[in-house]
Amino acid sequence: MNYLSLENITKTFGDRKILDAISIGVDQGQKIALVGVNGSGKSTLLKIITGVEKQDAGDVVFRNDIAVRSLVQNPKFETNQTVLDAVFDNDDEALRLLNRYQKVMLKAERGDYDDKEMQTVIERIDALNAWDQESQVKQILGKLGLKDLEADVSKLSGGQQKRVAMAQVLIQRPDLLILDEPTNHLDIDSIEWLEGYLSQANMALILVTHDRYFLEKVTNEIVELEQGKLYRYKGDYGHFLEKKAERHESEASSIEKAQNLYRKELDWIRRQPKARGTKAKYRVDAFEETKSKAFSGAKTTGMELGATASRQGKKVLEIEKISHGFGDKKLIDNFSYVFPRKDRVGIVGANGSGKTTFLRLLVGDLEANEGSIDLGQTTKIGYYRQQELRFNDAQTVIEFAKEIAEFVEYGKGQSIPVSQFLTRFLFPPEVQYKPIGKLSGGEKRRLQLLKILIKSPNFLILDEPTNDLDLITLNTLENFLENFEGCLVLVSHDRYFVDKLVDHLFVFDGQGDIRDYNGNYTDWRLEEVAAKDAPKPKIVEKPAAPAPKKEQRKISYKEKLEFDTIEKEMAKLEAQKAVLNEKIIGGSTNHEELTEWATELERINNDLEEKEMRWLELSEYM
Template sequence: MNYLSVENLSKTFGDRTILNQVTFGVAQGEKVALVGVNGSGKSTLLKILTGIETPDSGQVVFKNGITVKHLLQNPEFSKGQSVLDAVFDDNNPDHAILKQYEKAMLRSLTGQENHDEIQQLIEQIDSKNLWDLESQAKQILGKLGIHDLQQKVQLLSGGQQKRISLASVLIQKPDLLILDEPTNHLDIDTIEWLEKYLSVANMALILVTHDRYFLEQVTNNILELELGKAYSYQGNYAYFLEKKAEREINEAASIDKAKNIYRKELDWIRRQPKARGTKAKYRVDAFQETKDKAFSAQKTNELELNAQASRQGKKVLEIAHLSHGFGEKSLIKDFSYTFQRKDRIGIVGPNGSGKTTFIRLLMGEITPNAGEIEQGQTTKFGYYRQVEESFNPEQTIIDFAKSIAEVVEVGKGRTIPVSQFLTRFLFAPDVQYKPIGKLSGGEKRRLQLLEILIQSPNFLVLDEPTNDLDLITLGTLENYLEGFDGSLIIVSHDRYFMDKLVDHLFVFDGSENIKDFPGNYTDFRNSIQDTPAPSPKASESKKDKQKEPKERKKLSFKEQREFEQLEAEIPKLEVEKAKLIEQMNTETDHEKLMDISGKVEAITEQLDEKELRWLVLSEIS
């Protein structure tokens, strides 16, 4: 049963054809991934499916009666909207009841007497058996790091807003869900949870993502967009790679055949008198068709990276007894490491554990509290930041590139003009004179990467390099980095990228000690799973266990109110703590630093106590 049918869909912008007679369908339970290079039409197709864009021709038909939800890159919210308003849909009667219940509970926490209102809502929830839905909604919100339902969405970061939108569409349990880069702004643990959730969810799915492990585990159909056409592969990502290679081999053979025919047809065309109007029209038409086929391979969408790294001496980078923190909060303690040529290091750890601080210390952006960082004389850093660089939107691509270098060294003393290097980065000659402000997000990230490689660094530090890059560009970047003749540090939530490129990890666990783990990310996760759970205390007897009270299925009304209150208080304390730590980062007065530090310590104690109680209550519920 098809939930979605797309027939002969075409879309052009100016003289550029983005989609050309694209036809496909999505059946019940089918999970489809759209893949293709930046600019191949993925975002355009999603916008057409969601009604943001209209096609030039063709049609999009959804099955009557199904619920379709979507989450694109930049979600929009109403002014003044709270998290609670954003995640529950008023048009859904069940969601409306749960939303009223949540608001009533929040009012009760402020001292308003509304016991009768809450009791009536509880009875409605009981009668409609909505407690499971409420529990699932809380689970989804919690897994996505959303706890304070009273926050105003417009005050949150773009990443937090993306999580709220994701929570909203998941809670509504649509029949067909459309997602654009759902793993962006999520940490690895959350990505793995989302991966498991979507792989077993009873819904059809269309998604765009650069996370190949995610594709492998979640999707069962790959739809590739290339040069305006769509190619469908009934299988996961590994199957797609295999069949795509076969298709390209077959196409190469047909192109060679077309070139032979083209040469003969070209000879015939040239031999005809120019003034003569008796050329067979069918021969001329066939000639043009054969020419298009013969030279279709020249329209490559493959990025080519072969910039040469600068020569690197014996001394690369040495860290001796490095310690750093802010106020009383110590992030790094007595860490030493000597980097070797061609080191491949991945950095992992939860938010706030010190990963970004460590990178900034290495880059000289902040000064350590103790210890030394000594850079080798020949070490030349290339730092790819997670935040997109602020380009001059009026400057053309070619002028920007020439402001860095006129020529680029590509190995063995060979150089090429910077314009040719741009072409290898998929910026065609006619595009190079385009203002940077006209580029897509993915194209700007590609330009940011070009800016780094064009300077021939020999020590690359890449902070979330996979965001906004397409799979083809990622594959090419990986191939380049595998052969990169310098040192490499990667901070990334892309597990595939990390596994392929790093051979050991710096693990930040928030305890101020950095662990050097020998292996890639999957090795590290496996080592955690293989660690045996702590054995029960020797004093614990079977008799003691038998005395344990049976687990209750529901919280009492009083406990439910306490649980709701804790969920509102904990995020506020976390925000207050974060603000104090931020003040510590800029404060230079010693007495004020001590005062702020005392406040941070007090809040930390409160958080520990409240989080422990929340955990106990959550186990009961």
């Protein structure tokens, strides 16, 4: 069943054609990842599909009877709107009732219980059979970390607003969902949950993401935008890379043949008498077509970075018993560490656990409440901040770069002009003289990164460097960092990026403890899951004297319904757990498959524990 058809969509900005008569259809259950270099038109295409921007030509046609929802990178909310009202901002009757139910529950928690209103809401939800939806709403809000439902959304951080917007579109259970960088501003736990939710949901999906693990697990087709054209690849990310390489190899061969023919035809054209008007028209037309093909190859298919790190002395950076926090919240407690040369550290932990605070202490933006940080004399720090750099939009790219350096160190004792370095950083000459204000969000992020690398630091601190970068830039940045001779400290929710680049982790627990874990993210995550699944020793306690009997209250109709439902759900979860345990015991050569099983097992165990506690609580009143 077709949900969406794009027919000959064309869009031009100035003299640059971003989308060139592209066509594609999206069917029920199809999950498409849209990829391409920054500035290739991914976000523009999403804006055209969602009606935010108008195409120059072509048609966007949706099936009439489907619900379509979208999540843009910077969602907007009304002033004074609570999280609860924002999440349930919809005309659907069931969602309005669930919003009212949540508000009644919040009032009850404050001691303002209205039994009559509660009974009315429960009866209406019963009539609509919406309790399954209510359970799903609670799960979505919990997994996205939305706890203060009465907070003013307009006063939340950008990351928290993104979570509210995500909850809003998921709760509405659309037939077609459109997401632009959904993993930005989510912590790793939330990303893993969203990954599982979307991969299992019976909906069509179009998304732009730089997260390759997310892309691999959620999507079943990859669509690439390149020089205004659209290329489709059925299958996963690995298949896409293989087929893309084959396409480029084939195109390169065709272009080489066209260039050879072009040289011959050019010689023929030049040898004809200038005054003669009887040149074979078909030869002239064919010459122009050959010329177009001969120079049709992409100007930049990747970037090669070779900036060297400054020479590093014996002493790099030493941390001596530092402690830091804000108010009663202690984020770092008595932590010491000596960085050796070429150290590669990943930093993981929930949002708010102190990761960015730690980075700010390292660079001197903050002074530790206790302890000291001693920087080596030759240590030269390059710090990429999560916050977007403020640019002078009227300044050109080349002017911005030349303010930093005219030449960039390259190799041993060599240097190249900064304009050449820009070209290798996917800023070709025609873009170098473009005002920064006309760059895409991803191109500005790349320019922010360039500002750091151009100074040849020997101690790189990167705070979420993958946000808004395209996959080609990410691949090349990874290659650069793999060969980087200095120290690397990396905070990233991109698990693939962390796995590829770090040797060990600093794990922040949010209570002040920082654990130095020897291994990458996947190693640590598997160990965490295994630890949670390990059987806990039974503690036999001396039976206490029987407490005086309390007057037993009667169970409500809703609680009786919940009790019966929980028993059935627990049985299903136990069956799912048994299947997963069999798979894990049987083993697999696929590392990602093992990770997926372990993550799913953790989720099932957590669900079982919650339901068992609630079952025991309700059973006391039966």
